[in-house]
Amino acid sequence: MTENNTSQRFDITVNIDHLVFDGRSLFRDLRFGIAGGAWTCLLGASGVGKTTLLRLVAGLLEDVSSATVSCSDGEELPGRVTYMAQQDLLLPWLSVLDNVLIGRRLRYETISVTDIDRAQDLLAKVGLGGDTARLPATLSGGMRQRAALARTLMEDRPVVLMDEPFSALDAITRVQLQDLAAELLADHTVLLVTHDPLEALRLGHHIHVLSGRPAVLDKPLVMTDAIPRDLQDTTLLARQAELLDRLRQSAAEMAA
Amino acid sequence: MTVFRPLLVFVILIAAWQILVMLTGVQPFILPSPAKVATALLDRGDVIAGHAWITLGEILLGLILGTILGTASALAMGYFRTARQWLLPVMVVSQAIPVFALAPILVLWLGYGIGSKVAMATLIIYFPVTAAFFDGLRRTELGYLDMARTMGASRWAILRQIRIPAALPSFASGLRVATAVAPIGAIVGEWVGSSGGLGFLMLHANGRMQIDVMFASLFVLAVIAVVLYFAVDALLKRLLHWQPDTQPSND
Secondary structure, eight states: OOTTGGGOOOOEEEEEEEEEETTEEEEEEEEEEEOTTSEEEEEEOTTSSHHHHHHHHHTOOSOOTTEEEEETTSSOSTTSEEEEOSSOOOOTTSOHHHHHTHHHHHTTOOOOHHHHHHHHHHHHHTTOTTOTTSOGGGSOHHHHHHHHHHHHHHTOOSEEEEESTTTTSOHHHHHHHHHHHHHHTTTSEEEEEOSOHHHHHHHOSEEEEEETTTBEEOOOEEOOSOSSOOTTOHHHHHHHHHHHHHHHHHHHHHHO | OTTHHHHHHHHHHHHHHHHHHHHHTOOTTTSOOHHHHHHHHHHTHHHHHHHHHHHHHHHHHHHHHHHHHHHHHHHHHHHOHHHHHHHHHHHHHHHHSOHHHHHHHHHHHHOSSHHHHHHHHHHHHHHHHHHHHHHHHTTOOHHHHHHHHHTTOOHHHHIIIIIHHHHHHHHHHHHHHHHHHHHHHHHHHHHHSOSSSHHHHHHHHHHTTOHHHHHHHHHHHHHHHHHHHHHHHHHHHHHTTTSOOOSOTTO
16 A cells, blocks of 8 residues: 555546537537646536536546546546545445445455554544444434545545535535545545535635536636635635526526 | 234134134034144144144255345346346246146156255245345445445455345345245145145145144144244344334334
8 A cells, every 4th residue: 555645646637529428418529627636626507517527537437438538647547536425325234434444345455454543543533533333324414424535535546526525414514524625635636526606615726617518617716725715705705606696597508 | 012912913813713613613624613723733743743844844945945046046147147138037937837836847856755845945935035136236326336436346346345235135025025935835845745744734634624633733834934934034134233224113
């Protein structure tokens, strides 16, 4: 196990000639960049293809001959990403600790004492230090998503792909988890798909809005200051209104 | 409470039976009273027990064989496309022909011993186990599979670590049904041709107008079936301890 996996830093470029999904032409001549070591957020109306784009980067789409995903360091991307979904995807028959170690089990790697220590350490960091032996069914939604975050960190990959991971949580838990994710994923390259403009504004260094069919990307909103951004920040609220407006227009276009 | 309620139901049923016999004055060779059946059970206990062991052995062997074959078939179908294409029709055909119709042939081929009865029980158990387990295997939540693929899991690892455990609740449902129907296979086999077992004893007693012995055998068979069902159910609950029971308690 290389300890410096996460500190690899490279940009990712997605090039799509033409991508058809479920018989709909989702993307045509789309170029999308993800900057290394930063949070890239992807906003858009539902059905615009955000998740499809994320799955393309994750290598989960079949038949993608007309699209390429390349890294600036020339290496392959598969094997260097980890994925966090809206559902926590904790396996109900495994304890929280075993769920965090599931990547090792799925690759049939031997689980060393160091691995277990690291998993326990990560669980302590997400606030589940005392719940490692519990089954997922006994945890609250927020705790389950914390465990999922620990599992994501355990994978120790430089790129983290998140598909609306906090959208099913209540407002307070969501803000707490955003803070936690921003802190723990500081060294990572993150692609966050979300439908919540405020979430994008709190966490994103580059915020893209995906709209239309075939979908196009607007010029990204770039904010280089430290994250998570303070909710008291009034410019955040002004920008939220602006983004909501754009999303509303996009949704109206899709419906037309 | 869990023991009390079934016990109460049992006592009420026996009482109703006794009252029915007393009120109607029905002949004992049509419907013997519970007392007569109890006497037969005690007097002929050794004979009934001997036959009961044979039937129990047939059921258990059938259950084990049927479960092994069913599990293997479901796993093969879940993992190999070719197995899916070839085994699915076999499974359907195995159910299209009623086991009752097969019984004489099985007795002809496998003889009067327990072989033909075990085969019958196996056949009857095979389908529910295979169908339920296979159904569970192909309904794995997509998110789990996505996660496993990004983690670099092989197809085998996904089957072993995710699809099989996720399919266990379905497998358990199939096995519960199988356990409930397993005695049918053994008894039908014994009726068609045998020299031992509760089914044989019932026919034998029927021929000699020993209706009380017949009822006593039926009672023992029912006890075997119920005990077996609850034993399997308890075993499955232990295996699936992680699965929360979401039936509301005040339902």
